[in-house]
Amino acid sequence: MAQTDKKTIILFSGDFDKVLAAFVIANGAAAMGDDVTMFFTFWGLNVLRRDRRTATPGKGPLQRMFAVMMPRGPKKLSLSHMNFAGAGPVLMRKMMRSVNVMSIDEMMATAKEQGIKMIACTMSMDVMGLRREELIDGLEYAGVATYLGEADEANVNLFI
Amino acid sequence: MAQTDKKTIILFSGDFDKVLAAFVIANGAAAMGDDVTMFFTFWGLNVLRRDRRTATPGKGPLQRMFAVMMPRGPKKLSLSHMNFAGAGPVLMRKMMRSVNVMSIDEMMATAKEQGIKMIACTMSMDVMGLRREELIDGLEYAGVATYLGEADEANVNLFI
Amino acid sequence: MAQTDKKTIILFSGDFDKVLAAFVIANGAAAMGDDVTMFFTFWGLNVLRRDRRTATPGKGPLQRMFAVMMPRGPKKLSLSHMNFAGAGPVLMRKMMRSVNVMSIDEMMATAKEQGIKMIACTMSMDVMGLRREELIDGLEYAGVATYLGEADEANVNLFI
Numbered sequence: 001m002a003q004t005d006k007k008t009i010i011l012f013s014g015d016f017d018k019v020l021a022a023f024v025i026a027n028g029a030a031a032m033g034d035d036v037t038m039f040f041t042f043w044g045l046n047v048l049r050r051d052r053r054t055a056t057p058g059k060g061p062l063q064r065m066f067a068v069m070m071p072r073g074p075k076k077l078s079l080s081h082m083n084f085a086g087a088g089p090v091l092m093r094k095m096m097r098s099v100n101v102m103s104i105d106e107m108m109a110t111a112k113e114q115g116i117k118m119i120a121c122t123m124s125m126d127v128m129g130l131r132r133e134e135l136i137d138g139l140e141y142a143g144v145a146t147y148l149g150e151a152d153e154a155n156v157n158l159f160i
Numbered sequence: 161m162a163q164t165d166k167k168t169i170i171l172f173s174g175d176f177d178k179v180l181a182a183f184v185i186a187n188g189a190a191a192m193g194d195d196v197t198m199f200f201t202f203w204g205l206n207v208l209r210r211d212r213r214t215a216t217p218g219k220g221p222l223q224r225m226f227a228v229m230m231p232r233g234p235k236k237l238s239l240s241h242m243n244f245a246g247a248g249p250v251l252m253r254k255m256m257r258s259v260n261v262m263s264i265d266e267m268m269a270t271a272k273e274q275g276i277k278m279i280a281c282t283m284s285m286d287v288m289g290l291r292r293e294e295l296i297d298g299l300e301y302a303g304v305a306t307y308l309g310e311a312d313e314a315n316v317n318l319f320i
Numbered sequence: 321m322a323q324t325d326k327k328t329i330i331l332f333s334g335d336f337d338k339v340l341a342a343f344v345i346a347n348g349a350a351a352m353g354d355d356v357t358m359f360f361t362f363w364g365l366n367v368l369r370r371d372r373r374t375a376t377p378g379k380g381p382l383q384r385m386f387a388v389m390m391p392r393g394p395k396k397l398s399l400s401h402m403n404f405a406g407a408g409p410v411l412m413r414k415m416m417r418s419v420n421v422m423s424i425d426e427m428m429a430t431a432k433e434q435g436i437k438m439i440a441c442t443m444s445m446d447v448m449g450l451r452r453e454e455l456i457d458g459l460e461y462a463g464v465a466t467y468l469g470e471a472d473e474a475n476v477n478l479f480i
Contacts, residue, residue, distance in 0.1 A: 007468075010181075010318075012177075012320075014241075017332075017362050017363075021332055021362065021479075024464050025467070028463075028464035028467075028468055029468055032468060041181060042177055043177075062255055063255070065251075066255075070242075082390075091382055092447070094382060095382055095383070098380070098382075099446040101443060101446070101447055123184065126261070127252070127256050129255065144185055144188035145188055145192065147185070148188055148189055148194075148316075151316045156471045156472070156477045157318065157477070158318075158477065158478075158479040159181075159318040159319060159479060160332075160479050172337075201341060202337055202341065203400075220418070222411055222414060222418075223415070225411075226415075229402060230402075283344065283421060286419040286421070287419060288415070289415065304344050307345070308476075311475075311476045317477070317478065319341075319478040
């Protein structure tokens with residue numbers, strides 16, 4: 001069978017545990033030589049936020065409120081279960097270190113080194129009022145048509 | 161490579177934000193000329209409920225209770241995060257309008273116009289005590305075997 | 321088109337309703353003659369836990385705490401919505417019985433009989449401090465590379 005080994009992952013979730021799973025799969029596939037595209041949408045965009053507040057003049061009050069309430073970057077993410085007001089992720093990180101699993105920060109750096117294409121969903125950014133200057137460098141910006149084009153070329157497409 | 165561009169989406173979730181993502185992907189694919197099948201199961205069935213109470217004589221007390229507690233249609237869905245007792249979806253809808261993103265109602269109408277096949281999972285309907293007269297028109301009714309047949313013909317299959 | 325009908329499911333979730341959906345799809349595909357691989361990771365590993373406490377000398381305090389707090393086996397799982405402190409799953413099981421849908425226990429037995437390959441994710445086990453003696457018999461143990469190898473051979477790959 002003629003076959004591609006390209007992989008795509010839509011990262012919709014911003015939960016610490018799901019983000020971790022997404023990067024483990026993405027980095028694993030890239031390490032095996034596959035092309036990988038990650039498409040960040042909705043809560044998944046929070047993973048891409050810079051950890052410092054960015055000046056964003058001209059935002060409306062709703063967009064400001066969302067920006068304040070949503071986590072900024074991988075260090076601020078919550079667990080989908082057993083979050084315990086932030087204690088859960090602290091414990092999870094500790095357990096990850098104790099068995100030599102990379103942090104999400106390190107996994108993101110590895111993803112970049114391995115050439116994983118990271119696309120921020122522009123429609124979600126518009127809806128949530130996120131601007132490019134609030135997100136980390138090295139991203140591409142596109143919508144659902146681009147995602148679908150990538151998925152058509154892939155043999156594994158996951159929604160996380 | 162001989163290839164199909166058909167897409168299938170299992171919509172298991174009834175969360176406003178995930179339902180939105182599902183319809184954006186489905187409508188995007190249909191607009192690009194792909195066949196699209198959406199398979200609604202569990203909480204995803206709530207999207208298909210009529211917004212008015214429907215007489216359903218003969219239901220048991222458990223089924224009645226479920227019917228009362230589950231949201232009726234896209235206007236009643238909750239956000240998976242930051243729901244704030246219903247304020248979250250109101251804000252989300254407002255932000256969607258402000259950037260000219262269609263409402264879920266409009267997306268569902270577009271899905272119908274584009275010929276997207278919408279299948280309600282009969283096993284979940286049985287378990288949750290939902291009847292056909294409680295759901296909107298224009299649906300097909302089938303089980304997992306039908307889903308698998310559709311997925312076998314597709315090149316992108318997502319579980320949302 | 322040369323085509324495989326193999327299916328893979330990553331079961332990341334330990335929610336009763338999502339676990340149910342995963343086994344319905346897996347068993348349905350196996351009944352149609354497809355090879356099926358289920359890859360259990362994170363909260364999905366709880367499905368595979370024995371229902372009795374297992375002696376695990378040498379675990380650290382964090383790992384002990386996780387082991388105590390996470391559900392042991394399919395009878396202890398929560399619903400993702402309307403859990404009501406455990407009343408939700410009881411009602412759901414009752415409604416499942418009333419329409420002759422198998423319990424998750426029975427679905428797991430059927431999965432085994434049908435030769436569905438069940439793989440426990442070793443990285444997640446390490447992070448959560450789960451040991452092989454805490455999980456049921458008949459599992460394989462592997463990491464993301466094995467999952468990706470299986471997914472490359474499949475035509476439907478879901479993340480649940």
